[in-house]
Amino acid sequence: MYRENKIGIVIPAYNEELLILETLDGMPNYVDKMYVIDDCSKDKTLKLLKERQKIDNRIIIIHHETNKGLGQSLIDGYVKSKEDDIDITAVMAGDNQMHPDDLPALLDKIIDEDYDYVKGNRLLHQNIESMPTYRFLGNSLLTILTKFATGYYFSMDPQCGYTAIKNDVLKNIPIEKMTTGYGYNADILCMLNIQRYTVADVEVRPVYDREKSKIVLWKYIPKTSWILTKLFFRRLWQRYTVLDFHPLVLFYLVAFFNFMFILIPGTIRLFYMYFSTGEFPSTTFNITATTFLITIQLILFAIWMDMDYNKDPKRK
Known part of the structure; x- marks a missing residue:
């Protein structure tokens, strides 16, 4: 004892x-x-x-x-x-x-x-x-x-x-x-x-x-990284959606939407137009670049809120 x-x-x-x-x-x-x-x-x-x-x-x-x-x-x-x-x-x-x-x-x-x-x-x-x-x-x-x-x-x-x-x-x-x-x-x-x-x-x-x-190590890091990714989404869902609600979930959700449906298609279109026609699609570039900056801001705000919400109450 x-x-x-x-x-x-x-x-x-x-x-x-x-x-x-x-x-x-x-x-x-x-x-x-x-x-x-x-x-x-x-x-x-x-x-x-x-x-x-x-x-x-x-x-x-x-x-x-x-x-x-x-x-x-x-x-x-x-x-x-x-x-x-x-x-x-x-x-x-x-x-x-x-x-x-x-x-x-x-x-x-x-x-x-x-x-x-x-x-x-x-x-x-x-x-x-x-x-x-x-x-x-x-x-x-x-x-x-x-x-x-x-x-x-x-x-x-x-x-x-x-x-x-x-x-x-x-x-x-x-x-x-x-x-x-x-x-x-x-x-x-x-x-x-x-x-x-x-x-x-x-x-x-x-x-x-x-x-x-x-x-x-060369097996451990990739496998563990995938586990950590799943844990990240599990924590967001259970803590900030099921047991409580926090707007940082919406920030991550919008950032994910921007990445999947604007940034990836926009980047593909940008390179396709440039290499197939030789022309630089300025409108596509402006939309993609603006969305990229907004997405980065959303992610940074979400991280900041997550850090603030998880401050150790015992630490001075």
């Missing part, structure tokens, strides 16, 4: 025989439950877990008969935590990449400042240079896209999986519907934003040592 709160840790593990025991050994004594999800590992991960469970009754093993992905592992851990008498559930990877000394910072942010969900931010740490360049660049791109998708514009490093959430909040979001692959981190943020829950970042140290990332 940590400051009168029962703490559960969800630990996804896939082929982590090298580091899973170090992860468990480093777990603080105040952690009440460790939900370790073995996602059909092909190595000795499950065997090591069963052996360690005999001497540490805090360990609860959830075994997948088939590989279901990181998102499903987290879902199963969260669901089990909801069933138990836990106050705050955190997530720590099974590859010892998340330093246990940073866990109190996440928990304190929830306990002292009453945030609903707290996530790590490795970009705040002075040791950020240890993050591989390709990860940093990919992280930066996905950070920008995630801001639009989730509405938490002040949040950074959304790919960091070191998180903590109140179980009272966990019980009020459809966590079972979270994406089962990569992109889960943005999905849960989107769920939280729709319900207007508060989110905060805390500094955590980037740890890159013996673990091997299972992310194939």
Whole structure:
């Protein structure tokens, strides 16, 4: 128990025989439950877990008969935590990449400042240079896209999986519907934003040592970008249309109409007339250029309103 709160840790593990025991050994004594999800590992991960469970009754093993992905592992851990008498559930990877000394910072942010969900931010740490360049660049791109998708514009490093959430909040979001692959981190943020829950970042140290990332970057970024696009439209629909109404939806709608029915046809006609007749269609150009400027303004106003509507009420 940590400051009168029962703490559960969800630990996804896939082929982590090298580091899973170090992860468990480093777990603080105040952690009440460790939900370790073995996602059909092909190595000795499950065997090591069963052996360690005999001497540490805090360990609860959830075994997948088939590989279901990181998102499903987290879902199963969260669901089990909801069933138990836990106050705050955190997530720590099974590859010892998340330093246990940073866990109190996440928990304190929830306990002292009453945030609903707290996530790590490795970009705040002075040791950020240890993050591989390709990860940093990919992280930066996905950070920008995630801001639009989730509405938490002040949040950074959304790919960091070191998180903590109140179980009272966990019980009020459809966590079972979270994406089962990569992109889960943005999905849960989107769920939280729709319900207007508060989110905060805390500094955590980037740890890159013996673990091997299972992310194939050239596949991960396009796939995750598509997921973020869908989350963006889902958030606009559910938060600003179904649960409430905000004019920014109309701004985006008009901008989309302009793009599809004026800008694209106008641009096609512009080039077709120029290359087929050699004449420059000035009327088409003026209409297209004016519509382009109006569309940009609509999008910028919509973004500004979305940012203003999602200001963190706890931030000064």
